Amino acid sequence: MSSRGARPSSPPSSLERPASQDSMEDYWSEVKNIEEDGEQVHEDLLERGSMDEAELEEAWLQEAGLSTLVSGELGEGPAEALLSTLTRSQAAMVKKRVDNYTLTMRKRNKQPARHVQDVFSTPDTLLVDPIPPVSPKSPNGHMASRCIHRTSSRVRPAFPSFSPVERRVSECPPSQDTSDTLSFEVPYSEGVTAHRRGRQGDCQDCQRIRRDDPDLPTFQLPRPKLGLTHIQDLSCADMKKIGYISLIELTTFYDCLGIELKRNRAARSKARESGIFGVPLTTLLENDQKKFPGSKVPLVFRKLLSKLEQTGLQTEGILRVPGSASRVKHLRQELEQKFYEERFDWEQVRHNDAAGLLKMFIRELPYPLLTLQHLPAFAAAQSVSSPRHQIQALHLLIMLLPEPNRDTLKALLEFLRKVVAYEEKNRMSLWNVSMIVAPNLFTYRGKNAKQEEMQAAAGAAHLVRLLITYQELLWTVPCFLISHVRKLNEASKKPPSSEKTKRKLLMMRKRNAEKTERSELTDLREGVIRVHAPLQAKISMAIQLDNETKAKDVMARFDYENGRGTRSTSQRPVQYLFEVGGNIGERCLDPETHLLDVYHVNPHCEWLLKPTTT
Known part of the structure; x- marks a missing residue:
């Protein structure tokens, strides 16, 4: 039965997809359109090549912020601080990577910059659960031999001077990971012990998928007292550290599931x-920001989405019905010539033209939207048997994406969710939309995409379905990653190395102490914070915290004191409470955040009320 125009009676599960050629009709129709459009696509400019194991491991360590482990430039720096905060499983994974790099370099008859024993010691006090000899799956789903060298199960980062920072309060409250709640408090790799022991049949999550339920499970976001944190709520510096930790955690997570994490060579x-x-x-963003500072998504991409929202959301077959190939080619040429000169006539663009241009834009990106190096990791998620574990893998991958890719992907997914919301009128179900979008995300460069890549991308429709459905969850930073960043920031604070620096530090402390003595007595009491609001008439206020004080209460109090709601202040942008400094760079607080818990976790932060930058 054709799936066109209606939700398939039984969308393929993550274990069997596609079930038949008919069930993927929209997908293969889109592949055919891509191949036809590919005849007009300019030559593929990407140079691909294979990497040997040493290059792969070196690239992995560099992306994980651990390049000094192979460069021989170790000291009391960020890499050492990062190592000191890893869990035992994560440390074991880093050790494997360094060990494999060392062995490969020895095979080349080259002396590596550092031996793995220089990085990790093996005391009896820190044991890592042994990992069973589970045959890993390659991203294409076939069993593959593991190329990573097995090492001792006893590992420890060899930098004992950096001790992990103890958390006074957990980022998320203790809770059981029930069927409708996805826990953010514990690293995902720690929650797959049944897989690690080689007993996949004992994993409750894997048993659920065997019920062949066509509906996706409903997961509720946890409500931690420290508040939910979205990606845009953190500073760029902290998000960079989130990327380091996410790569290490994703690799460890896949290893526990018996999946080998492969990488593509960085493209030239x-x-x-x-x-x-x-x-x-x-x-594109550099060019756009010259005219519109702060742009996070390419202007032409946003304009195409806007055009589709205005004219196509209720049109039957939106995204599926292609426009005229010659017409789309002509519009493309006009866009190239006239868009930045603001002479392009958008009135001439029909909704199916805009859909064709949008998909063409995604396919022709010289670096894929999901990034060349992480496409295998996205594809590997298809091999995961549990929906919960698939979402966890995608969650970590979203944290890994570069900011322009992540923001552009989010804009696309928000639009696709709107398309699905009008299913009754446009006859485009979630599964229909996923089948159309998948070959555009997971294959690229038109005619140069290999046929086997097209076929492998068929399973990606399920991943697109997950991305659309769980996008709010996927763009929420897990609590355990934020806790890890806090520890990393604490561990990165080095003592002064010179007498001159020490004297400066002592002088600063003395001045700060004098300021504290002159401050109001209320500021000296336990649980009292001073909130600064430089853009408001009342720029500072002391707040006594209790167990029920939330960020929204402080925001409301400042609004009341400054007369918000009056005609003179109604046009002011909404201001949010931030924690700044201490063991975090900057974090915009969820209005439901309990401030006393933040105070206990980060007692040395400053409190600032200001508008968000997004």
Whole structure:
């Protein structure tokens, strides 16, 4: 039965997809359209090649913020601080990577910069659960031999001077990971012990998928007292550290599931530096920000989405019915010539033209939207048998994406969710939309995409379905990652190395002590914070915290004191409470955040009321 125009009676589960050629009709129709459009696509400029194991491990360590482990430039720096905060399983994974790099370099008859024993010691006091000899699956789903060298199960980062920071309060309250709640408090790799012991049949999550339930499970976001944190709520510096930790955690998580995490070689591209199509996202944003500072998604991409929302959301077959190939080609040429000169006539663009241009824009990115190096990791999620574990893998991958890719993907997913919301009128179900979008996300460069890549991408429709459905969850930073960043920031604080620096530090402490003595007595009491609001008439206020004080209460109090709601203040942007400094760079607080818990976790932070930058 054709799936066109209605939700399939039984969408393929993550264990069997596609069930038949008919059930993927929309998918293969889109593949055919891509192949036809590919005849007009300019030559593929990407240079791909295989990497040997040493290059792969070195690239992995560099992306994980641990490049000094192979460069021989160790000291009391960020890499050592990061190592000191890893869990035992994560430390074991890093040790494997360094060990494999060392062995590969020895095979080349080259002396590595550092031996693995220089990085990790093996005391009896820190044991790692042994990992069973589970045959890993490669990203294409076939069993593959593990190339990573097995090492001793006793590992420890060899930097004992950096001790992990104890958390006074957990980022998330203790809770059981029930069928409708996805726990954020514990690293995902710690929650797959049944897989690690080689007993997949004992894993309750894997048993659920065997019920062949066509509906996706409903997961509720936890409500931690420290508040939910979205990606845009953290500073760029902290998000960079989130990326380091996420890569280590994702690799450990996949290893526990018996999946080998592969990488593509970083592409050398002769990408265009001007224009629209075939231009890297970073270049497009640099050009856009000259006219519109703060742009996070390419302007042409947003304009295409806006055009589709205005004219196509209720149109039957939106995204599926292609526009005229010659017409789309003509519009593409006009966009290239006239868009930045603001001479392009958007009235001539029909909704199916806009859909064709949107998909063409995604396919022709010189670096894939999901990034070349992480495409295998996205594909590997198809091999995971549990919906919960698939979502956890996607969650970590979203944390890994570069900011331009992540923001552009989010804009796309928000639009796709709107398309699905009008299913009764446009006849595009969640599964229909996923089948159309999957080949555009997981294959690229038109005719140069290999046929086997097209076939492998068929299973990606399920992943697109997960991305659309759980996008709010996926763009929420897990509590355990934020806790890890706090520990990392604490561990990164080095003592002064010179007498001159020590004297400066002592002088600063003395001045701060004098300021404290002159401050109001209320500021000296336990549980009292001073909130600064530089953009408001009342720029500072002392707040006594109790167990029920939330961020929204402080926001409301400042609004009341400054007369919000009057005609003179109604146009002011909404201001949010931030914790700044201490063991975090900057975090915008969820209005439901319990401030006393934040005070206990980060007692040395400053409290600032200001508008968000997004």
